[in-house]
Amino acid sequence: MIRGLTIFCAAAALVVCSALGQTYEGKSKSETKVKGTEVKTKTETQTKAPGTKTKSKSETLTRNGVVVKSKTKTSEKTETVQAKPVKTKPVKAKPVKTKAVARVEHDVNQLEPLLAGVNTTATINSITWMRLANEANMLANRIYANTRSARASSDVITAAHELRTHLELFRRQVRAGDLAGARAHAQEALTLAYRIDQWAS
Numbered sequence: 567m568i569r570g571l572t573i574f575c576a577a578a579a580l581v582v583c584s585a586l587g588q589t590y591e592g593k594s595k596s597e598t599k600v601k602g603t604e605v606k607t608k609t610e611t612q613t614k615a616p617g618t619k620t621k622s623k624s625e626t627l628t629r630n631g632v633v634v635k636s637k638t639k640t641s642e643k644t645e646t647v648q649a650k651p652v653k654t655k656p657v658k659a660k661p662v663k664t665k666a667v668a669r670v671e672h673d674v675n676q677l678e679p680l681l682a683g684v685n686t687t688a689t690i691n692s693i694t695w696m697r698l699a700n701e702a703n704m705l706a707n708r709i710y711a712n713t714r715s716a717r718a719s720s721d722v723i724t725a726a727h728e729l730r731t732h733l734e735l736f737r738r739q740v741r742a743g744d745l746a747g748a749r750a751h752a753q754e755a756l757t758l759a760y761r762i763d764q765w766a767s
Contacts, residue, residue: 609624620643674709677705678763696741705733709729709730713762722761722762729755
């Protein structure tokens with residue numbers, strides 16, 4: 567009976583350890599010797615968890631089914647787990663706004679309401695159309711020049727170049743009297759102006 571109980575306990579320990587295999591590592595060893603009416607059982611269990619190691623030894627001696635000697639020894643060792651250093655990414659500071667970037671921001675802030683205004687359904691006379699086209703073209707040229715001076719990224723410089731192209735076409739359409747075409751170029755230019763404004767601000 568004692569032998570059967572010991573084997574059962576060892577088997578149970580193995581099941582528990584395998585079920586928690588991701589967190590714990592367990593080893594179990596059992597030895598039984600029978601000599602006449604004397605049964606000697608030795609069990610050794612070792613459990614290892616993160617930071618902790620536990621060893622347990624037990625010895626049982628029975629004669630005629632009666633326990634005459636029982637001894638259990640348990641030892642536990644705690645290991646210091648060093649925490650891994652947390653890697654942090656350095657925070658990139660925003661570049662100091664240069665004069666060229668400030669000029670871009672100023673000109674874009676003037677250009678945006680102008681382009682938004684020509685896309686309304688309000689009636690605009692030909693003289694006003696021409697004045698707006700000339701002013702938009704002048705602002706676009708300055709924005710392109712200042713993005714290059716500020717050494718902006720290639721995406722920003724490309725957007726400024728496309729902005730200038732659309733506004734040159736905008737002025738041509740106004741001169742030709744094609745107001746629908748002029749408004750289409752103004753809308754494209756406004757989208758690019760918003761992108762440049764986001765970079766400059």
